Amino acid sequence: MTNGSEPDKKPSINPILGAIVLFALAFMAMPLFLGNQASQTIPYSAFKSQIEDGTIREVTLTQTTIVGVFGGVENDGVTQLRAVLPVQNDPELFPLLADNDVSVTAVNSGDGSIIGALFPWIIVIGFYIWFIRRMRSGMTGLPGGVGDLMSGRFMKPANPAQKITFDDVAGQDTAKREVSELVEFLRDPERFARVGAEVPHGVLLMGPPGTGKTLLARALAGEADVPFFSTTGSEFIEVFVGVGAGRVRKMFEAARKAAPAIIFIDELDSIGRTRGTGVGGGHDEREQTLNQILAELDGFSGKEAVVVLAATNRPDVLDPALLRPGRFDRHVTLNLPDKAARRAILDIHAKGLPIAKNVDLDTIAAGTPGFSGADLKNLLNEAAISAARTSAHEIQPIDIDEARDKVMMGTVRTLAIQPDERHRLAVHEAGHTAVAHFLPEADPLYKVTIIPRGQALGGTHMLPENERQTLPEPYLQGQLTTLLAGRAAERLLMTSVSSGADDDIRRATTIARSMVARWGMDNEIGPIDLRDSDDHPFLGQTIAKPRNFADATAARVDAAVQVLLKAAEAKATEILTHHKDKVLVLATTLEQEETLDANAIRKCLDPDNVTPLHDRSVPI
Ligand code: ADP
Numbered sequence: 001m002t003n004g005s006e007p008d009k010k011p012s013i014n015p016i017l018g019a020i021v022l023f024a025l026a027f028m029a030m031p032l033f034l035g036n037q038a039s040q041t042i043p044y045s046a047f048k049s050q051i052e053d054g055t056i057r058e059v060t061l062t063q064t065t066i067v068g069v070f071g072g073v074e075n076d077g078v079t080q081l082r083a084v085l086p087v088q089n090d091p092e093l094f095p096l097l098a099d100n101d102v103s104v105t106a107v108n109s110g111d112g113s114i115i116g117a118l119f120p121w122i123i124v125i126g127f128y129i130w131f132i133r134r135m136r137s138g139m140t141g142l143p144g145g146v147g148d149l150m151s152g153r154f155m156k157p158a159n160p161a162q163k164i165t166f167d168d169v170a171g172q173d174t175a176k177r178e179v180s181e182l183v184e185f186l187r188d189p190e191r192f193a194r195v196g197a198e199v200p201h202g203v204l205l206m207g208p209p210g211t212g213k214t215l216l217a218r219a220l221a222g223e224a225d226v227p228f229f230s231t232t233g234s235e236f237i238e239v240f241v242g243v244g245a246g247r248v249r250k251m252f253e254a255a256r257k258a259a260p261a262i263i264f265i266d267e268l269d270s271i272g273r274t275r276g277t278g279v280g281g282g283h284d285e286r287e288q289t290l291n292q293i294l295a296e297l298d299g300f301s302g303k304e305a306v307v308v309l310a311a312t313n314r315p316d317v318l319d320p321a322l323l324r325p326g327r328f329d330r331h332v333t334l335n336l337p338d339k340a341a342r343r344a345i346l347d348i349h350a351k352g353l354p355i356a357k358n359v360d361l362d363t364i365a366a367g368t369p370g371f372s373g374a375d376l377k378n379l380l381n382e383a384a385i386s387a388a389r390t391s392a393h394e395i396q397p398i399d400i401d402e403a404r405d406k407v408m409m410g411t412v413r414t415l416a417i418q419p420d421e422r423h424r425l426a427v428h429e430a431g432h433t434a435v436a437h438f439l440p441e442a443d444p445l446y447k448v449t450i451i452p453r454g455q456a457l458g459g460t461h462m463l464p465e466n467e468r469q470t471l472p473e474p475y476l477q478g479q480l481t482t483l484l485a486g487r488a489a490e491r492l493l494m495t496s497v498s499s500g501a502d503d504d505i506r507r508a509t510t511i512a513r514s515m516v517a518r519w520g521m522d523n524e525i526g527p528i529d530l531r532d533s534d535d536h537p538f539l540g541q542t543i544a545k546p547r548n549f550a551d552a553t554a555a556r557v558d559a560a561v562q563v564l565l566k567a568a569e570a571k572a573t574e575i576l577t578h579h580k581d582k583v584l585v586l587a588t589t590l591e592q593e594e595t596l597d598a599n600a601i602r603k604c605l606d607p608d609n610v611t612p613l614h615d616r617s618v619p620i
Pocket of ligand 1: 168169170171172207208209210211212213214215217311345348372373374375377
């Protein structure tokens with residue numbers, strides 16, 4: 001689902017290396033300015049004889065030297081002659097120059113090329129000043145290295161019109177409830193102090209990116225109506241050791257002054273990784289910054305009304321010292337929104353957008369499992385952009401559909417697909433679609449397409465009716481069968497398979513492995529935890545862990561996984577063979593139309609029963 005392109009990286013130039021190169025260049029350029037390499041200094045008397053000989057046509061006079069353009073042929077390569085003028089004025093010089101028709105230019109400084117001589121030094125000094133200023137700005141984080149640390153770096157919600165409240169955060173009820181306990185404290189810290197109640201100072205917000213951690217922190221500031229000091233962990237990491245720690249100190253100082261106040265540190269994991277693990281190269285600066293944060297947290301007297309909220313999506317890598325009592329000891333988890341929460345988030349962000357009446361936000365919420373709040377906001381924004389592109393006044397279902405596919409899978413790719421590839425693609429997708437249609441356990445179909453998008457060449461989209469918390473075995477088997485049906489259709493209708501099933505096989509293998517090694521769905525192996533990786537709660541990734549079972553057991557797991565996958569493929573082939581004619585019709589139609597919605601799919605696969613599906617007839 002990623003489109004694989006690396007984010008643009010700025011080329012980074014090591015400033016010290018840059019300085020060395022610039023110095024070297026300046027020195028190399030110096031002779032150019034100081035004078036021509038082909039100039040030669042000769043005695044004054046010799047200079048005069050050259051004038052007499054007529055080899056000099058032009059001279060430049062300064063107070064102390066005479067420089068002549070040399071036209072002689074004897075000295076190869078020499079184009080300039082220079083001589084030091086005698087201290088006593090030579091009365092013969094000017095008549096001699098006049099007699100020989102030499103043109104005279106006089107300059108009134110020492111050498112005639114004094115500016116030239118100074119030029120490289122101007123560059124060097126200029127560069128030095130620039131470098132020092134950069135260093136200083138690194139220290140304070142402000143351009144030009146001037147000004148107060150507080151003026152730009154930490155933002156305060158100055159504008160009450162933009163005040164964010166808990167109403168702006170949809171779903172996340174548990175997280176809101178936990179955080180809202182702090183509102184009272186921030187509003188009236190005295191009341192708590194009087195009875196000696198200690199309120200937690202450090203709250204760790206954990207959750208996948210885009211689930212509203214920042215939003216929730218700002219909502220707390222809005223509700224309590226207190227200043228909000230916000231910063232990002234990575235901002236503390238600087239080249240110069242000690243700078244980050246200094247910034248932490250200043251930020252806490254400012255917040256204490258403004259108390260009651262909130263400090264928000266985003267991406268805490270970028271500074272708060274376990275110390276001494278060498279992750280990130282045993283960064284001294286990071287450790288100092290982290291130590292400073294710990295010291296500041298410990299320094300709270302218990303009565304100071306400053307609450308520090310920190311956000312992370314990697315709580316697993318945080319230094320345990322951060323999580324000790326008195327520090328970030330209250331943990332609040334934000335999860336990806338479920339269907340109802342997605343609907344609520346869509347409601348919030350759809351406010352003020354001109355959305356057409358036939359757009360059904362419920363269907364969008366149903367069709368976007370796995371989307372975060374930020375994704376949903378992005379989806380509506382993309383839809384608005386798409387509507388604006390067609391100069392429409394309202395956002396139509398088609399705009400939303402396009403936006404959903406874009407957020408989910410990336411933009412449409414203009415790939416040169418050969419006609420035979422296109423045919424294979426249609427057969428492959430028709431296989432998935434047909435099996436999903438005929439298998440009672442599979443999720444209902446939403447649409448099928450052979451338009452390449454992101455990394456995918458085509459796609460069969462289904463709408464899970466309910467978000468499942470537990471996955472029954474028949475449902476999982478259905479998923480395996482559906483995943484492997486693309487390949488089965490290729491073999492059945494085109495007599496060969498292709499590399500197009502790469503992702504299908506990967507996903508099916510992951511599911512089958514979990515069925516065997518985690519959920520005890522293989523009768524012989526039984527209910528035993530044999531996983532060699534853990535799902536990361538917030539990253540949607542698996543993280544390898546050391547295996548603590550025998551090689552022979554691992555081999556049995558592999559064999560059981562293989563059995564499951566082969567059985568699923570056989571089942572898919574069976575279904576497709578049984579409905580071969582209909583599958584062919586679907587593949588041909590898909591090849592022509594590129595995208596088919598649920599009703600069009602039913603027309604191909606279930607021609608005797610074509611009453612439209614009302615609940616899904618509106619494309620989301
Ligand atoms: P995080 O800090 O967890 O990465 P943010 O708080 O920065 O996520 O969320 C980014 C944007 O997504 C928010 O500004 C908001 O517009 C939207 N958003 C995320 N979660 C929600 C939510 N629960 N309710 C409403 N909007 C949300």
